[in-house]
Amino acid sequence: MFDEFKDKIIGIITSRLTVFTLLFVLLGGILIYRCFELQIVQGQQYLDEFVLEIEKTRDIPSTRGNIYDRNGNVMAYNELAYSVKIEDVFESGRFKNANLNETVYRLIQMIEKNGDKCITDFRIYLDEDGEFAYSVEDAALLRFLADVYGHPRVGELKDEQRTATADEVMEYLSSTSRFAIGEYENPDDRESPFIAGKGYSKEDWLKMVTIRYAMNLTSFRKYIGTTVATNVSEKTVAVIMENSMDLPGVSVVEDTVRRYVDSEYFAHILGYTGKISSEELADLNAQMEEQGIGSDIYSLNDVVGKSGIESYLETTLQGEKGYEKVYVDVMGKVISVEERKEAKAGQNVYLTIDMELTKAVYHILEQKLAGLVSKMVVNTKEYKAESSADIRIPIYDVYFTLFNNAVIDMKHMADGNAGGTEKEVYEAHLNYKQSVYERLAYELTEGMTPYNQLPEEYQVYQSNIVSLLRRNGVIMAESVDPDDATQVAWATDEVISLSEYLKYCISQNWIDVSKLELDDKYSDSSEVFDKIGEYIITMIEKNTEFQKRFYKYMLLNDIISGRQVCQILCEQNMVNIPEEERTGLESGTLSAFQFMKNRIDNLDITPAQLALDPCNASAVITDVNSGDVLALVSYPGYDNNRMANSVDAEYYAKLNADKSNPQYNYATQYAAAPGSTFKIVSATAGLMEGAITLNTQVNCTGTFGEGPLAPKCWRVWGHGNETLTTAIRDSCNYYFYNVGYQLSMDNGSYNETKGLDTLRRYADLYGLTDKSGIEIAEAAPNVSTEDPMRSAIGQGSNSFTTVALARYISTVANSGTCYNLTLLDKITDSEGALLEEFEPDVRNTIDLPEEYWRAMHSGMRQVVENKSYFSDLAVNVAGKTGTAEERKTRPNHALFVCYAPYEQPEISLTTRIPYGYSSDYAAQAARDIIKYYYGLAEEEDLITGTADTPDGGVSNEM
Structure with a gap:
């Protein structure tokens, strides 16, 4: 019995299964011990060693060279400043966009609450109508669109991408597939439609997209910060530092900003600097490689010359970057700096230009222009000349251009703090506008007066309406047959009404009904026509240029007077005038005509502001x-300080709308x-x-x-x-x-x-x-x-x-x-x-x-x-x-x-x-x-x- 039991024991011990079992237990024990050793006993040491293995090199920007005139007077230089940067340190996941957007939005509010401004280096801006618009065109626009839609080559753009509007690009970048800037229709239901931009003003929405887009361009190098604002005040620095724990990835760094002396006179020569674009990046790196300097010298965070001498001598002024080797964790966060090489400053450039001579020439030209305008102004509403030598400037053109070229702030006229005359004129504008809308609606539905029989005022309105419908894509210009008899009757012979023309456009499928927000995609022609009528009123209500035109006819029709226009200039503090002139204007002893002549003669209102012939000169x-x-x-010139470093979006929109074309x-x-x-x-x-x-x-x-x-x-x-x-x-x-x-x-x-x-x-x-x-x-x-x-x-x-x-x-x-x-x-x-x-x-x-x-x-x-x-x-x-x-x-x-x-x-x-x-x-x-x-x-x-x-x-x- 014992021998049998003994044999079984020996058999078990010597069996291959037992050997494998013992070996498995032994190895498992060793593994458990080793894991305990690695994770518990020496875990921190090995974690540190793992983190320190991720070494990255990042650039230290050089100081840009100065620009001097022929006599050694400084024209462009650098000024020490603080910049706010943000790094993407957020963990990937379902809530990453929401968390990042919240941080960016809070940062924007902190910066702008203290009077500083966020960067606006984006190819989209808000125009004077408060609508999104492109700041570039042609090849530059296509390159931008290719970057937005992730195509390395412009030729890869799809038709709908190539023709995308600024609004469509904003919506695309704000969609859940990109930056998720907006809100769900039902905040508690993530299955409900996502509405791009919801919850933000248009201004903040644009800033959010601008910053997120810039961050996205360097997303493959998370430890490279994206500049959110430059030249911020010490107050902003303090606020950000105080809230640093609630602003992950945000830092304040010492930086330089480009400054231009007497910028108005030299902006066209010097140009300005700004953040590098993708096309500039490719071009400059290609130049560097051709010159044997190296590849990838420039990166997407660099500031480069955008125009003028700043652009022409970019590689001379730029200098050489330094670098620092940093160790970062797996999230890209910097742990320590291991090695550093200082940057080398750019070279200084001396121009042949004489600054004092240039400024004198500018002033002489402005004075001569003002004298010429003053000489040609006549006290009449309109002036019919027989030849170009006989042309004169009616004073009513001067009154109107104060609205037309935004010398008078029309938004302020609607403000609660507006002056008495401002309120009077604004109220008259509302009433006049309503009467025009009613007449336009009447002509569409009942009057149907042929274009050539309309008063000149309404001919202007209807021409502008058709131009806007074409510009907005409601009338599809590419579909219109220029030789079509009805098209000729409208555009050339001018013998049919706008109503007839629009109805014909509908019948010929020249109308893009998707622009009209129809309830039923299969609506009949009468429903489409009604929607066009509604669209027209909405369209012209939002169009600043159209709204300005009302003031021209209000003046010509004596709804408002030249004296009221002059008084608005005073109420808005657009001019500084002697008290006796102000009193004379109010009492009527000084005519509006003479008041405006005085403003022109004293350069209180410049030829550039009037933007009437002549308003430009060169020498x-x-x-x-x-x-x-x-x-x-x-x-005229412009202030390139407001274009440099980071474009001032409001100023840029103003320059684009300025009819004297200062750029x-x-x-x-x-x-x-x-x-x-x-x-x-x-x-x-x-x-x-x-x-x-x-x-x-x-x-x-x-x-x-x-x-x-x-x-x-x-x-x-x-x-x-x-x-x-x-x-x-x-x-x-x-x-x-x-x-x-x-x-x-x-x-x-x-x-x-x-x-x-x-x-x-x-x-x-x-x-x-x-x-x-x-x-x-x-x-x-x-x-x-x-x-x-x-x-x-x-x-x-x-x-x-x-x-x-x-x-x-x-x-x-x-x-x-x-x-x-x-x-x-x-x-x-x-x-x-x-x-x-x-x-x-x-x-x-x-x-x-x-x-x-x-x-x-x-x-x-x-x-x-x-x-x-x-x-x-x-x-x-x-x-x-x-x-x-x-x-x-x-x-x-x-x-x-x-x-x-x-x-x-x-x-x-x-x-x-x-x-x-x-x-x-x-x-x-x-x-x-x-x-x-x-x-x-x-x-x-x-x-x-x-x-x-x-x-x-x-x-x-x-």
Whole structure:
């Protein structure tokens, strides 16, 4: 019995199952012990070691180089500041978006409660109607949309993505599939529809999307913070630090912000900085790689030059980043800093620009514009001119433009704190608007008056309505057949009513019914028409431009008066006026007309604010012996401090709505016919091609050739016999028509192409066929391709910028050396050591007999000698006027090119006033600029801060 039991025991012990069981128990015990050792005894040690294995390198931004003028005056510099940043430290999960959005929203409120502003570096902004709009267009817009929808290439965009509106992009980014910015229709039911943006104002919604989008761009590097606000106050810093425990991932860091001195004068030259875009990132990194500097030098958090010199010399000004090696946990949170290399400051740039000269030129141009506007204002409601020279500015246009160009704050008129007159006018506006709405509704449903039989006011309203319907996509422009008989009857013949037109659009399926929020997608045409009527009223109620227009007709119909407009300016503190004027306005002893004239004369209201012709001007001064640009002025300017670092969205919207177009560089981007200033090119061509000689006499009879289309001289009765020099002096069109004609003769036959090609060849010698060489954005020139005779006097399709003409006249002044113009003087390192000095760059030279130059210079000198307003100048000047007509309904362009001193030229000056009536007015501005440059008058006598009324009447001289 015992042996049997013993055998069983031995069998069990020696069985493979027992061996495996014992081995399993042993290994399990070892595993349990090891786990206890790892997790309990040495858990913290191993956790620390694991965390420290995650090493990351992050950039330390460099300090951007300064920009100075030619005399060492600082134009752009950096200022120490605090920035608020946020890192994505939130754990992934169902509630991540909600928690992150709550933190971002609280942060926005804290920042803005203390008067600071959050970043608005986004391609969407709120326009003056409070609607979402794109801030870019064309290729830049498509690149933005590709980034939004996650496509590496624009070509991968789907049709609906490519045509997405700003509203649709906002809704997409706010959807639950992206950032979940909004609320569920039923907050307690997550299965109910999610409404994008719900719970936020439009302003806050946009800020939320902007910040979340920026965070998303660096989501693959969580430890890289996203800037929420720059240059915040110490009060904001303190609030954020106090609430740091409730603001996960939020930090305040020392930073720098870009500052511009006297920004209004130099914004067009310097440009501004801002956060890098995806396209800029790709371009700059490609440049770095091509130069052998390295790859991925720039990253999505960098601040770069967006325009002007800041953009052109981006890699020079940027400097070299430093770096620090940090250890982060699995959530990307920084644990410690292990290694650090300091950044290297960017290089300093010295420009050829003279700051004080530039500011003086700007003020002189503004004073001349104000004087010209004041001279042309007449005390009438409307003014019908027979020619462009006769155009005047009705005072009622001045009253209206105060609303139209947002000088008067229309929102304040509806505020509880509005003044008495503001309230009166606002109440009148509400009543008038209602009457217009009723008339529009009546015309749609009952009146159905043909367009050409409507009062002009309602023609304007209905035209605007159709334009808005097309812009909003209700009328699908791509579906409309322009040759359709009914379309022609509306758009061209104007013989049908708006009601008939809209009904026809419905019948032809030209209406996108999805825009109308119909209850039934299968609604009949009458229901669609009714919805269009409702849509129109809602649409125009929200459209600021449409609402402004009511004030024009309220003024013309005497619903409100010019005196009330003047009183609103006072109530809104838009002007500072003497007490006697205020009293006179209120009592009626001072007329509204005189009150406004005084405001214009005192520059209380500037030409830019009025945005009436003329409201723009430009001037370029060059060193004729080097191509250095000493001054480049575009009026009006803008404050690039509010565009730099982070765009001020409110200011950006204001600039976009400003009808004087302050962001546009009128010195480098505005191109127009050069008028008679082009005659030196034609003279050169005529002499060199043998079409004329210095002694050729041409009898100007006023009309060149026969027939109603024959070109005429500006002096309709003619100049009589003219030689080249006297023809330049008198700006005789007839003489230069003959030059254009003779250049076109080919073996006795008139060959237009030959004449145009010849003129182009000589225009090229003066640098007029390509850009001037300056280092900022410039429009390409256009040498005329039609009518050699008119082209020879600077008309045809000739079109050049002010800066292009500056290079041209510099070449004339120095007798044939055509320099590429430049804004760059030298580059130094941050310690001031010279790194590069820019030398004159000769494009080409013109080999012309000396007697030809003398004849042309003499003619230009006589031009100036014939101007009485130049008679008191101690420096001799030679110049050429150029009055160019663009259209009969607006004044002529005014242009004057000159150089000085006549005997040994040092500088050239080109002055242009678009729609400035007469070249004499541009010439008078040039006279005062020369006085300033050569110190021929006291500064306080030239720059008075008041309008400078020009001498003489409007001349027809071209």
